[in-house]
Amino acid sequence: MKTKQIQLLLILSVALFVSCKKEEDPEPQPDPLFTLGKTTFIMNEGTFNQGNGEISFLNLNDLSIKNNLYGSYNSNSPLGDIAQSMTIIGDKAYVVVNNSQKIIVLSLNDFKKTATISPLSSPRYLQKVATNKAYVTDLFSNTVSIVNLATNAVSGTIPIGNWTEQLLEQNGKVFVTAPSTDKVYVIDPQTDALTDSIVVSLGANSMCTDKNNNIWVFCSGSGTTHAALHCINPITGEVLKTMDAGTSTFSSGRICSNNAKDSLYYIKEDVYRLSINDVTLSNTPFLLFGTSSLYGLKVKNEFVMVTDAKDFIQKGELSVYSKSGSLIKKLETGVSPSEIILY
Numbered sequence: 001m002k003t004k005q006i007q008l009l010l011i012l013s014v015a016l017f018v019s020c021k022k023e024e025d026p027e028p029q030p031d032p033l034f035t036l037g038k039t040t041f042i043m044n045e046g047t048f049n050q051g052n053g054e055i056s057f058l059n060l061n062d063l064s065i066k067n068n069l070y071g072s073y074n075s076n077s078p079l080g081d082i083a084q085s086m087t088i089i090g091d092k093a094y095v096v097v098n099n100s101q102k103i104i105v106l107s108l109n110d111f112k113k114t115a116t117i118s119p120l121s122s123p124r125y126l127q128k129v130a131t132n133k134a135y136v137t138d139l140f141s142n143t144v145s146i147v148n149l150a151t152n153a154v155s156g157t158i159p160i161g162n163w164t165e166q167l168l169e170q171n172g173k174v175f176v177t178a179p180s181t182d183k184v185y186v187i188d189p190q191t192d193a194l195t196d197s198i199v200v201s202l203g204a205n206s207m208c209t210d211k212n213n214n215i216w217v218f219c220s221g222s223g224t225t226h227a228a229l230h231c232i233n234p235i236t237g238e239v240l241k242t243m244d245a246g247t248s249t250f251s252s253g254r255i256c257s258n259n260a261k262d263s264l265y266y267i268k269e270d271v272y273r274l275s276i277n278d279v280t281l282s283n284t285p286f287l288l289f290g291t292s293s294l295y296g297l298k299v300k301n302e303f304v305m306v307t308d309a310k311d312f313i314q315k316g317e318l319s320v321y322s323k324s325g326s327l328i329k330k331l332e333t334g335v336s337p338s339e340i341i342l343y
Contacts, residue, residue, distance in 0.1 A: 033108070033109065033110060033111060034057070034108060034343055035059075035061070036343060037343075038059065038060045038061050039057065039058070039059065039060065039342075039343040040057075040058040040060060040298070040300065040305065040340060040341065040342055040343070041055055041056065041057060041058070041069075041086055041093075041340070041341040041343065042055070042056040042057075042058060042296065042307060042318060042333055042334075042337050042338075042339075042340055042341075043055060043083045043084065043085060043086055043095075043296075043337070043338050043339040043340075043341070044056060044067075044083060044316065044333055044334025044335055044336055044337050044338070045082050045083050045084065045098075045335070045336035045337075045338050046081065046082060046083060046334065046335050046336060047312065047313055047335055047336065048081070048082060048099065049081060049099070050081070051078050051080060051081045051100070052078070052334070052335055053078075053079045053080055053081060053082055053083030053097060053334075054067065054068050054069070054070060054071065054079055054083060054334040054335075055068075055069045055070050055079065055083065055086070055095070055334075056068075056069060056318075056333050056334055056337070057069045058305075058318065058331070060300065060301075060303065063320055063328065063329050063331070065318065065331040065332070065333070067332070067333060067334050068334070069111060070095075070104075070106075070111070072111075073110060073111040073112055074111075074112055074113055077113075079095070079097060079104070080097035080099070080100035080102065080104070081097065081098070081099035081100045082097065082098040082099040082100070083095065083096075083097055083098075084096045084097065084098040084123070084124055084125070084338075084339075085124065085125045085126070085339050085341075086339065086341045087125070087126045087127065087128070087134075087341075088108070088341065088343055089128050089134075089149070091107065091108045091109060092105055092106065092107060092108065092114070093105070093106040093108055093111075094106075094117075094126045094134070096123045096124060096125060096126055096136070097123075098122055098123060098124060098139070099122070101118060101119060101120050101121065101122065101123070102116050102117060102118040102119075102120060102123070103116070103117040103118070103120065103123060103126060103136070103147075104116055104117075105117065105152060108343075115152040116152070117147055117152045117153065117154065118154075119154070120136065120138065120141075120145060120154065121138050121139070121140045121141035122138055122139035122140040122141065123136050123137070123138055123139075123145070124136075124137040124138060124139055124164070124165055124166075125137050125165065125166050125167055126147070126167075127167035127168070127169060127174065128149070128169075129169055129174050129189035130189055130190075132148060132149045132150040133146065133147070133148065133149060133189070134146075134147045134149055135147070135158070135167055135174060135176075135187070135189075136154075137164035137165055137166070137167060137176060138163070138164060139163050140163070141157070142159065142160055142161050142162060142163070143157040143158055143159050143160055143164075144157065144158040144160055144164055144167075144176060144187065145157050145158075146158065146192055156192065158187060158192055158193070158194060159194070160176070160178065160185055160194065162178040162180050162181050162183075163178060163179060163180045164176050164177070164178050164185070165177045165178065165179050165204075165205055165206075165253075166205065166206050166207055168207045168208075168209070168215060169189070170209060170213065170215060170234040171213070171234045171235050172188075172189070172190075173186050173187070173188065173189075173195075173234060174186070174187040174188075174189050175198075175207060175215060175232075175234065177204040177205055177206070177207060177217065178204060179203050179204060179205050179220070179253070181202070181204070182199055182200055182201060182202045182203075182204070182219075183197040183198060183199060183200065183204065184197070184198045184200055184204050184207075184217055184232070185197050185198075186198065186237065196237055198232060198237050198239065199239070200217055200219055200228070200230045200232075200239065200242075201219035201221060201225065201226065201227065201228040201230065201242075202219060202220075202221055202222050202225045203219045203220035203221050203222055203225075203227070203253075204217050204218070204219050205217075205218050205219065205220055205253030206218045206253050206254055206255050207255070208255050208256050208257045208264065209257065209261065210231075210257055210261045210262065210264070210276045211260065211261035211262050211276070212276070213234065214231050214232060214233055214234065214240060214276075215231070215232040215234050216229060216230070216231050216232075216255060216257075216264055216276075217229070217230045217231075217232060218253055218254070218255040218266060220253055221245070226244050226245060226246055227244075227245040227246070227268070228242055228243060228244050228245055229241075229242070229243045229245070229255070229264075229266070229281065230242050230243075231276075241279065243274075243278070243279065243280060243281045244281070245268060245281055253267075254266065254267045254294075254295075254296060254297040255267075255297075256297055256298055256299055257299070258299045258323075259299070259300070259301060261276075262275065262276055263275055263276065264276060265286070265297055265299055265304065266297070267294045267295075267297055267306075269289070269294070270285035270286075270287060270288050270289050270290075270294070271285060271286050271287035271289070271294065271297065271304070271306055272284075272285055272286055273286040286325055287304070287306065287321060287325055289306075289308070292308045292310070293308060293309045293310055293311070293312070294306055294307070294308055294309075295307050295308065295309040295316070295336065295337060295338045296337055296338045296339055296340045297340065298340035298341075298342060299323075300342055302322060302323050303320055303321070303322070303323075303328070304320070304321040304322070304323060304325075305318060305319070305320055305321075305340055306318070306319045306321070307319075307333065307337035307338065307340065308337070309335075309336045309337060309338070312335070312336045313335065314335065315332050315333060315334065315335060316332075316333045316334065316335060316336060316337040317330055317331065317332060317333060317337070318330070318331045318332075318333050318337060319331075
């Protein structure tokens, strides 16, 4: 009888051990490095030829900032010369490093480099246009490069004949700005062919869409050519509205919409705001900066975020405002903070 009791105790002990072991087996999962909808990245271009480009991370929960994000997660490796732009596709970030002639592919799970896309002449911006396919604009090549996102290789080029800058996909077409011209080019992503050009003002730079799915193009002008905003119907290519900004030029070529996409914000030395229903531009700034070198602009929920590159040599600054225009916080960034990317 005693032997049976011992055997029973041993069986129960083993069962209890196995049960506990099974409960402990799953490894605790770390918190995501970045929170969707609560994360903002700032591209710090760095100083030309000094290779000090970097990426900053702004946590929208507490408005804390972490600089040198790439180096922190990649063994202090330098990002490269002129960190131009970043495009997020799925769980990957594609970082365009202009003067280093490459695109670095990062995993958003740990922010480590997984691949490099090259050779490229002087890449500026990347836009996904189809499954496993993206276009990349270029400063010097006079072409738009076609990139295979599955192999991280350049698979072809589309002749444009000019410097190309920002891209925007809308209604099955890809719109491309060309700052050295008075045109916005249109590419068919099905055939990779240039199909149209839309005449705007000289210096077409950045673009955004409104709630009607129309495209707004920011043109800087040059010399006696006035700066202007243009509203384009992406289906017909018709310029629906042109708003003259006078002889003042847009310093950084930044335009963006708010979350509702019924208001636009742009930089013309200071920050201005307009309704998409306006027919003229306001002479009164929404945010007055004076002598600053404003370089980046983005609106997210209740925040209006503006970067100041100062002298493009020292550390820059990010200012966070409320949607009513009250300053909430100022934060130090890397050198030449420019594009602001929402995740």
